[in-house]
Amino acid sequence: MRIALLGGTGDIGQGLALRWAHDSDHEVVLGSRDPERAREKAEEYETELASLGRERKVTGFANGMAADRADVVVLAVPAYHLTDTVEAVADGLDENTVLVTPAVGMKRDDDGFHYNPPPGGSVAALAAEAAPEGVPVVGAYHNLAAGRLADLETDLDWDTPVFGDDEDAKETVVRLTEDIEGLRPLDAGGLANAAEVESLTPLLINLASENDGLHDLGVKFQ
Amino acid sequence: MRIALLGGTGDIGQGLALRWAHDSDHEVVLGSRDPERAREKAEEYETELASLGRERKVTGFANGMAADRADVVVLAVPAYHLTDTVEAVADGLDENTVLVTPAVGMKRDDDGFHYNPPPGGSVAALAAEAAPEGVPVVGAYHNLAAGRLADLETDLDWDTPVFGDDEDAKETVVRLTEDIEGLRPLDAGGLANAAEVESLTPLLINLASENDGLHDLGVKFQ
Numbered sequence: 001m002r003i004a005l006l007g008g009t010g011d012i013g014q015g016l017a018l019r020w021a022h023d024s025d026h027e028v029v030l031g032s033r034d035p036e037r038a039r040e041k042a043e044e045y046e047t048e049l050a051s052l053g054r055e056r057k058v059t060g061f062a063n064g065m066a067a068d069r070a071d072v073v074v075l076a077v078p079a080y081h082l083t084d085t086v087e088a089v090a091d092g093l094d095e096n097t098v099l100v101t102p103a104v105g106m107k108r109d110d111d112g113f114h115y116n117p118p119p120g121g122s123v124a125a126l127a128a129e130a131a132p133e134g135v136p137v138v139g140a141y142h143n144l145a146a147g148r149l150a151d152l153e154t155d156l157d158w159d160t161p162v163f164g165d166d167e168d169a170k171e172t173v174v175r176l177t178e179d180i181e182g183l184r185p186l187d188a189g190g191l192a193n194a195a196e197v198e199s200l201t202p203l204l205i206n207l208a209s210e211n212d213g214l215h216d217l218g219v220k221f222q
Numbered sequence: 223m224r225i226a227l228l229g230g231t232g233d234i235g236q237g238l239a240l241r242w243a244h245d246s247d248h249e250v251v252l253g254s255r256d257p258e259r260a261r262e263k264a265e266e267y268e269t270e271l272a273s274l275g276r277e278r279k280v281t282g283f284a285n286g287m288a289a290d291r292a293d294v295v296v297l298a299v300p301a302y303h304l305t306d307t308v309e310a311v312a313d314g315l316d317e318n319t320v321l322v323t324p325a326v327g328m329k330r331d332d333d334g335f336h337y338n339p340p341p342g343g344s345v346a347a348l349a350a351e352a353a354p355e356g357v358p359v360v361g362a363y364h365n366l367a368a369g370r371l372a373d374l375e376t377d378l379d380w381d382t383p384v385f386g387d388d389e390d391a392k393e394t395v396v397r398l399t400e401d402i403e404g405l406r407p408l409d410a411g412g413l414a415n416a417a418e419v420e421s422l423t424p425l426l427i428n429l430a431s432e433n434d435g436l437h438d439l440g441v442k443f444q
Contacts, residue, residue: 109414111411111412111414111415112410112411112412112414112415112418113418114414114415114417114418115417115418115421157444158444161425161429186429186432186433186436187429187432187433188425188428188429188432189333189334189428189431189432190333190334192331192333192334192336193333193334193336193425193428195336195337195421196334196335196336196337196421196422196424196425196428197425199337199417199418199421199422199425200418200421200422200425202418203383203410203415203418203419203421203422204443206410206411206415206418207383207408207409207410207443209411210408210409210410210411211408211409214408214443217443217444218443218444219441219442219443219444220441220442220444221426221429221436221439221440221441222379222380222439222440222441222442
């Protein structure tokens with residue numbers, strides 16, 4: 001498959017790009033608003049993968065070009081950039097493209113981080129509203145700690161809930177998730193269940209902040 | 223310590239009562255609106271514990287009598303009974319009693335379970351509002367699956383986030399939690415962080431419902 005990671009130059013996008021390039025043979029394409037930055041990061045990831053004995057081609061383009069002809073487009077951008085990112089790539093999407101949203105709306109106060117969804121009730125609902133007619137939206141990867149995900153020398157042992165209304169699109173994301181070693185996808189139902197999944201992220205941040213010795217927290221359901 | 227479990231005759235209260243009676247030497251008192259039912263359940267738990275070689279005294283009373291002189295009072299009642307339960311026992315509470323709230327407000331629709339907090343923003347906020355002046359409130363045990371918790375022949379390997387504004391009260395609950403084998407308390411910060419913890423419960427229910435082979439789900443943060 002061809003996976004485009006919009007916002008693949010930082011944070012969760014970097015980790016997903018590196019893990020898919022390392023653990024699978026899927027084509028990994030980085031997207032950024034700045035194509036030069038995408039190209040530089042793609043080279044940087046290639047160098048890192050080669051240093052681990054994995055010779056892989058990773059490419060970088062402006063978001064629109066990265067999304068064009070991709071089978072799966074991961075919107076690894078902050079929630080407040082989600083709508084304009086989808087609009088910027090809309091021409092390259094059709095009903096065979098799966099849009100994946102890992103973003104969470106949060107606010108911070110003196111006590112910690114709090115779930116702060118957009119008016120539609122969840123970031124996933126915002127993505128579904130922004131998506132062109134017929135393009136399926138799937139939520140996944142909200143609860144992966146970016147630092148550990150991007151550190152290829154660290155083994156993962158995490159679950160990630162996957163949700164969406166289009167069962168085929170959800171199944172595609174489930175299979176892609178299984179291609180990353182140590183990551184177990186779990187079905188969390190439809191888009192209406194998004195808020196419960198997205199709320200997990202501020203909890204993980206609060207727990208990591210309040211407990212000595214815990215950092216880069218993920219979750220296992222058992 | 224003397225632990226009163228209001229609503230200790232069913233669901234999460236039953237599991238906590240059995241585990242504390244089995245794994246620790248704390249005094250376990252069941253409370254119910256119906257004292258006869260509390261007494262019957264207490265006897266039932268004693269019989270079950272004895273069958274596992276653990277001779278323990280468990281007592282049952284009306285809620286007010288159960289809470290009186292307790293060090294810790296667990297409000298193991300549905301969210302919509304929380305305020306009247308606290309009011310019913312208020313005379314027996316003082317600043318040395320720790321009120322523990324494990325309740326979650328949820329609603330269910332065709333897609334699954336959803337977090338549905340009361341107007342104050344969380345069930346814990348509701349408990350803090352209902353509590354008499356000076357009585358500390360701590361949130362814990364929201365994410366323990368009642369069935370597995372109450373099955374003493376099943377080992378636990380779960381985390382439970384604990385939150386509250388009174389550090390001494392929180393520390394008391396942390397220590398009581400550590401007394402249950404296989405349960406790890408994690409500090410989730412203050413009462414303002416309650417919603418993120420309470421939201422985990424509908425997610426656990428949705429995941430158990432959508433994934434074959436998963437049931438009675440708890441969580442480990444790692």
